Amino acid sequence: MSGVVYFDNAATTLCKPKAVPEGVRRSILHCASPGRGGHAPAMAAAEVVYRCRKAAAELFKADDPEKIVFTSSATHGLNIAINSLVRPGTRVAISGYEHNAVTRPLHAIGADVRVAAGRLFNGEEVVENFRKELENGAKVVILNHVSNVFGFIQPAEEVARLCKKYGAAMILDASQSAGSVDIDAGGMGCAFIALPGHKGLYGPQGPGILICGAEPKPLIFGGTGSESKSQDMPPYLPDALEAGTANVPGIAGLLEGINYVNQTTPAAIMAHQRKITRHIGEKLQEIGGFRVYLARKSENQAGVLSVVKEGTDSEETAQILGEMGFAVRAGMHCAPLAHRTAGTLDTGTVRISPSSFNTLRQADMLIKALSRL
């Protein structure tokens, strides 16, 4: 990593398990395209892709690997999910911490969007505000499981129960939770769960996953290697949503990343990341001069920490840290709604997000650097 101390894992995990690049390399050398031939390289690709579906189904407790659809990103998956359920005027309740990957598609469709905003780290308030929106007729609920800005773990299971009670469809954006928070796709009964491969699952940039619990509407159309004589997309998963050549090298790397998460366990990964963010947050509070967005109860926050150096522009703080050899992300984090809800829209924040591979020693180096600003 050329000497950079990398704390921008909420954007993309940079340090990967060794098996990830090896999987990508093997796939490039030996795998062709699944479903596009009966020869050995095509079948080898098909096996890699299927093994990744199975590993993901196991990790997310999906009852059937066919419900695991590979997308080009979590954003792609969210667009499929939203376009499957939302029409112009559909009343959609979203949390106060949604990413532009949710708000922009809703805006483009012309949905009737209601924000069920709860205060930061206040899960009870989030649940109560969703209840109100569901009583007022929301048909679709979209919930960011973990805020990409603040690490706020939103009460997904409680909101899913409410959706069942009121007959609403739920889309879970698991972009920041996948890999470090247990997700029971089968138990929650979400219509869709979208997630990326390149963050907490430690895969390469590229493949994402959409877990389908409802009937999807394809967003793109094309070859699938099945029912080729028909001009309609195959009506079954995953083919209905997987037009075009699969990103086999990306999926091969993702398979190794998921294997790592399955072996390490999301709970252990969360404990490690949380230990680091709480250490940094508590030290910065002691030092003073920082607004530190640290949950009082640690169980309400994942391994993502936002801070603001008083009197200093967040982008400038990140720029100086970058020059000192630390990679963090500043600004809006593509989630202006989250900043509006938390009251940081004018300043943005500096986000510190460790991975499984960061150490407390690196955290101390960052604290020292921040204290010198």
Place this chain on the structure above:
Amino acid sequence: MEFYLLALRSLTYAQRARDILGAAGIRAAVIKTPSGVSPKGCSHSLKVRSQEAARAAAHLRSQGINIEKIFAATGSGNYLEVPL
């Protein structure tokens, strides 16, 4: 070698069915369905030994797997649809 083809709706479905058979001790291979017996265009099938075909079909059905059609290979690349 005599074998049967169990035609299934998709590659992923065929892989899942293969694993279900494997767990029951029945060997099966995923192959592309021959064009002549694949009226909708490309699809995938499970290739199983003739003597295990009936057990394989029954086991898959008991696990909720929908087999579209079953063919017996008659040699020389010909297939005969059979009720199993």
